[in-house]
Amino acid sequence: MNLVAIVLAAGRGERAGSGDPKQFRKLGEKPVLARVLEVLCAHPAVSECTAIISDDHRTLFDALVAPEVPASVRTVIGGTERQESVKNGLEAYRGSDATHVLIHDGARPFLSSLLIDRVVDAMKFHDGAVPVLPASDALWRGSGGLLDKTVPRAGILCAQTPQGFSFPAILDAHENHPGSALDDAAIAVWAGMRVAAVRGCPCNEKITTREDFEKAESVESTHPDFRAGQGFDVHRFGTGSSVVLCGIEIPHSHGLVGHSDSDVAMHAIADAIYGAMGERDIGYWFPPNDARWENAPSKDFLRHACELAAEYGYSLSSVDCTIICERPRIGPHVDEMKSSLSASLGIEPRRIGVKATTAERLGAIGREEGIAAMAVAMLKSK
Numbered sequence: 299m300n301l302v303a304i305v306l307a308a309g310r311g312e313r314a315g316s317g318d319p320k321q322f323r324k325l326g327e328k329p330v331l332a333r334v335l336e337v338l339c340a341h342p343a344v345s346e347c348t349a350i351i352s353d354d355h356r357t358l359f360d361a362l363v364a365p366e367v368p369a370s371v372r373t374v375i376g377g378t379e380r381q382e383s384v385k386n387g388l389e390a391y392r393g394s395d396a397t398h399v400l401i402h403d404g405a406r407p408f409l410s411s412l413l414i415d416r417v418v419d420a421m422k423f424h425d426g427a428v429p430v431l432p433a434s435d436a437l438w439r440g441s442g443g444l445l446d447k448t449v450p451r452a453g454i455l456c457a458q459t460p461q462g463f464s465f466p467a468i469l470d471a472h473e474n475h476p477g478s479a480l481d482d483a484a485i486a487v488w489a490g491m492r493v494a495a496v497r498g499c500p501c502n503e504k505i506t507t508r509e510d511f512e513k514a515e516s517v518e519s520t521h522p523d524f525r526a527g528q529g530f531d532v533h534r535f536g537t538g539s540s541v542v543l544c545g546i547e548i549p550h551s552h553g554l555v556g557h558s559d560s561d562v563a564m565h566a567i568a569d570a571i572y573g574a575m576g577e578r579d580i581g582y583w584f585p586p587n588d589a590r591w592e593n594a595p596s597k598d599f600l601r602h603a604c605e606l607a608a609e610y611g612y613s614l615s616s617v618d619c620t621i622i623c624e625r626p627r628i629g630p631h632v633d634e635m636k637s638s639l640s641a642s643l644g645i646e647p648r649r650i651g652v653k654a655t656t657a658e659r660l661g662a663i664g665r666e667e668g669i670a671a672m673a674v675a676m677l678k679s680k
């Protein structure tokens with residue numbers, strides 16, 4: 299299966315109120331359309347994504363969306379109706395290797411990779427697959443503000459996107475379908491394609507009105523994206539009369555050997571933060587052979603890691619660190635260490651764990667050849 303994704307974003311978003319069209323407005327840190335493209339591009343079954351945009355929104359796309367999504371995302375100019383926009387997208391893949399296509403509304407930012415899985419799996423056995431939800435409210439016909447009669451609810455399904463289809467069949471169906479249709483599934487079924495209904499997701503709602511946008515904002519703020527990272531560091535003992543751990547100087551019979559202040563705990567925490575962001579490690583940002591970092595206080599490294607996370611739209615939720623050494627004893631310094639980390643990380647001490655263990659005299663750490671530290675950092679989207 300060579301699956302491509304077409305994301306519809308050429309509408310004007312008139313019902314969603316004033317301002318930029320809804321697909322270009324920010325939900326949390328990112329425009330709606332960027333969130334959609336990010337999820338589709340990251341799905342392992344999707345080989346390429348194309349955003350269908352209006353020629354009038356080219357500048358908006360380049361300024362707000364392009365920097366947030368993989369450079370491989372293509373754009374195609376849409377038409378005045380949604381159906382025309384889909385057709386333009388499909389035609390852009392004519393003669394390509396695409397065997398299947400997902401068609402998704404750029405105004406449905408909460409699609410999940412699991413939902414894509416369900417559509418993709420069903421497409422293996424059918425000409426198409428559509429996520430649906432059974433109607434749950436009472437259905438009525440009415441006119442002039444008055445109820446007339448109920449509509450039987452049994453068998454009524456509400457369709458969402460992404461809708462997936464065999465590519466040649468849906469291209470053909472779109473080209474031959476006369477007039478307008480409610481969605482792509484309607485065109486597929488009209489053409490005689492067998493379209494499977496798979497379980498949709500209640501959160502995968504389309505933003506249509508201003509109220510929908512406000513609701514999406516509140517969903518987004520209560521469902522932050524969490525990222526966890528882990529870090530490890532070890533430094534060997536050398537001559538000296540103190541060690542620096544979590545920014546606190548502790549008198550000791552030895553010092554720790556290293557380029558900076560050799561604060562293993564802060565180094566492990568910085569690496570945990572870099573890791574959570576999918577970023578390179580501390581040695582990449584602060585190379586040990588660079589004279590600028592000689593004797594540098596490690597709180598500068600921590601601050602850099604936090605600033606990088608903030609740039610990506612994440613804030614630190616908690617940090618937990620374990621220091622492994624036979625000596626010095628860590629316990630008496632834990633409160634001071636937590637305050638020091640709190641100042642460097644910008645989070646309250648209650649969100650910071652500092653723990654210590656010996657190595658039970660086993661191995662290099664047990665022989666007091668050095669100190670090691672491990673850390674876990676949890677970050678959440680802002």
Ligand code: CTP
Pocket residue numbers: 306307308309310311312313314321350376377378379380381383384403404405406504505506
């Ligand atoms: N769409 C499109 N091309 C069009 C019209 C709509 O690509 N000519 C896209 C929209 O950008 C949206 C999706 O189809 O992602 C669903 O359409 P709708 O919710 O109606 O969005 P808009 O047409 O933008 O909104 P409105 O009808 O309120 O103006």
Ligand code: MG
Pocket residue numbers: 309
């Ligand atoms: Mg519309």
